[in-house]
Amino acid sequence: MGISGMMRTSVLGMHAQANRLSIVADNIANSNTVGYKRSGAQFSTLVLASNRTAYESGGVNTHIRHDISKQGSSYITMRPGDAMINGNGFFRVGDFNGAEYMTRSGSFGRDKNGFLQNTAGYYLLDINGQRIQINGSATDLIPPEATRNISLGINLKAEEEIFSGNFDPENPKTYHQKKSLETYDIQGGVVTLDMYFTKTNNNEWKMVVYRNGTPIYDINGNVDPGSEQVLKFDVNGDLVTPEGKIDLNLPDSEGGTYPVALNFGGNGEKLITQMGSSYAFVLDADGMTTGYYTGFTFSKNGDVEVSYSNGKTISRAIVGMVTVQVLDRLTVLSGTVFQRNSESGPLITGRAGEGVFGELQVNVLERSNADIADELTDMIEAQRNYTANSKVFQAGSELMEIIVNLKR
DSSP: OHHHHHHHHHHHHHHHHHHHHHHHHHHHHTTTSTTOOOEEEEEEEEOOOOOSSOOOOOEEEEEEEEOTTSOOOEEEOOOTTBEEEESSOEEEEEOTTSOEEEEOOOBEEEOTTSBEEETTSOEEBBTTSOBOBOOOSTTOEEOOBOOOEEEEEEEEOTTOOOOOSOOOTTOGGGOSEEEEEEEEOTTSOEEEEEEEEEEEETTEEEEEEEETTEEOBOTTSSBOGGGEEEEEEOTTSBEEESOSEEEEEEEOTTSOEEEEEEEOEETTEEOEEEOTTOOEEEEEEOOBOOEEEEEEEEOTTOEEEEEETTSOEEEEEEBOEEEOSOGGGSEEETTTEEEOOTTTOOOEEEOTTSTTOOEEEETEEEOOSOOHHHHHHHHHHHHHHHHHHHHHHHHHHHHHHHHHHTTO
């Protein structure tokens, strides 16, 4: 079987190099596929029994390996639904029929039902293996929260001249400073509070609060006492009275009132002072208007954070993470997903940033770990090896032709 064995061996050699070229072609084709893990060809000898006087040529076996454990480089997308696992782990995903898989492809968006899917159509699962759903419809609202507390951070100008006339909000000459602050009522409507400050005596100021341009009245039609305060300071410019919290009773839509506490400080907390030759105001109010869905993103620890138009952010789910003991033994499937098998070891589940799992990096995706330069080098080597094997086959064919011609 010398010559025929030689030809058979060269065919096996060409087949092995064809396998290598197919793998290179796949790697190059997926060089821009998010989360793709390159494959490679390794070879081992195929030996047939020989003796001292006759050699039986064998061949070559091809073994496919996958570089799943090697992380690809990152690139910035600025899409809040994009996330890359920085370190070990895979996103826990499932298909339409409920079968679970693993992937490093982290570009997620909402489908028509609000479920998070990646570009290959696999559903993102939480740590309990359930599909993550974000409503995001016109009815996905965050209810308003009425303003309940206002913190007053104020410095009044100590060198200001005293004014002894009557206060008139329409005449800026009758007060020294006006500051406005947006607050919210019980139904989430914007309520503008105008605060007027007038120096009426040495170390004494009058503070008047208006609501939407009008005085604040109680249910009996009297001016709310909390809306007019006399601020008295000591010789050091520290506020003496009032101190603590004083309620403004603002009218609601049903003819009643709701309280809003003005925090003047006290008990060592200096919020209002009278010092120097300039003013300073830092006014802060809690509360918020109705919030409409604006988008979602991920935290580094895998929280699915849903944001709303009022600035509120709510964690709706936790991204499920999964890994195995031997990554490179995973079964590779279409859609840039992987599946465990007996060689990869059991599944390990958890969340990002805990245990063996890396943290999530948002607005970033993981590139393919295939390097074009390396793939082209492999292609040239495989092409030359294929040509060499074909020469061996050609030589065997010529020898067979000589043998056939001996009969003539």
